Amino acid sequence: MDWNLEIFRPKEYLESVYSIDFDRLKEKGITAIIMDMDETLLPREMLDITPVLFSFIQDLREKGFNICLVSNSMHPERVDYVSKTLKLPSITMAAKPFPFAFDKALKLLNAKRKDAVIIGDQLFMDVLGGNLAGIYTILVRPMTSEKFWLRQWMRRAEEFVLEKLGLDYLA
Numbered sequence: 001m002d003w004n005l006e007i008f009r010p011k012e013y014l015e016s017v018y019s020i021d022f023d024r025l026k027e028k029g030i031t032a033i034i035m036d037m038d039e040t041l042l043p044r045e046m047l048d049i050t051p052v053l054f055s056f057i058q059d060l061r062e063k064g065f066n067i068c069l070v071s072n073s074m075h076p077e078r079v080d081y082v083s084k085t086l087k088l089p090s091i092t093m094a095a096k097p098f099p100f101a102f103d104k105a106l107k108l109l110n111a112k113r114k115d116a117v118i119i120g121d122q123l124f125m126d127v128l129g130g131n132l133a134g135i136y137t138i139l140v141r142p143m144t145s146e147k148f149w150l151r152q153w154m155r156r157a158e159e160f161v162l163e164k165l166g167l168d169y170l171a
């Protein structure tokens with residue numbers, strides 16, 4: 001069976017958020033960033049806001065980007081802590097890939113779909129959700145390996161799809 005997996009294809013696939021060329025995004029007219037949290041900005045098990053992360057967010061702000069954290073995390077207090085520390089608005093229990101949270105984020109950021117980018121580590125949440133919503137997507141590699149079997153299984157499924165899309169070069 002020839003499955004059409006194009007709906008999972010990210011516009012860019014990069015090692016980490018630090019590899020993203022934000023100046024180029026700016027040139028494309030992108031001003032709003034819908035940012036995943038776990039495994040994109042910090043490892044799922046950690047609450048460490050490193051100076052590197054802190055100044056990364058600060059730099060983006062200075063470049064004129066508006067950022068909103070959008071997380072599927074079931075731990076609102078964790079998202080809240082990160083959001084307060086980085087001084088970013090956040091939406092938690094977002095139920096990505098469903099579009100509701102993205103719509104809410106766009107409203108918060110006062111942006112249109114074409115002005116936004118979704119950045120995240122999960123093909124089936126961040127990228128699929130972004131593609132379904134018609135928003136530019138950037139996939140980054142997850143920061144750490146998963147310990148929970150269900151997430152491990154999901155990672156393997158994502159790697160399978162990436163390979164089918166010819167995007168396994170980062171693995």
Ligand SMILES: [Mg+2]
Nearest residue numbers: 036038039121
């Ligand atoms: Mg994530």
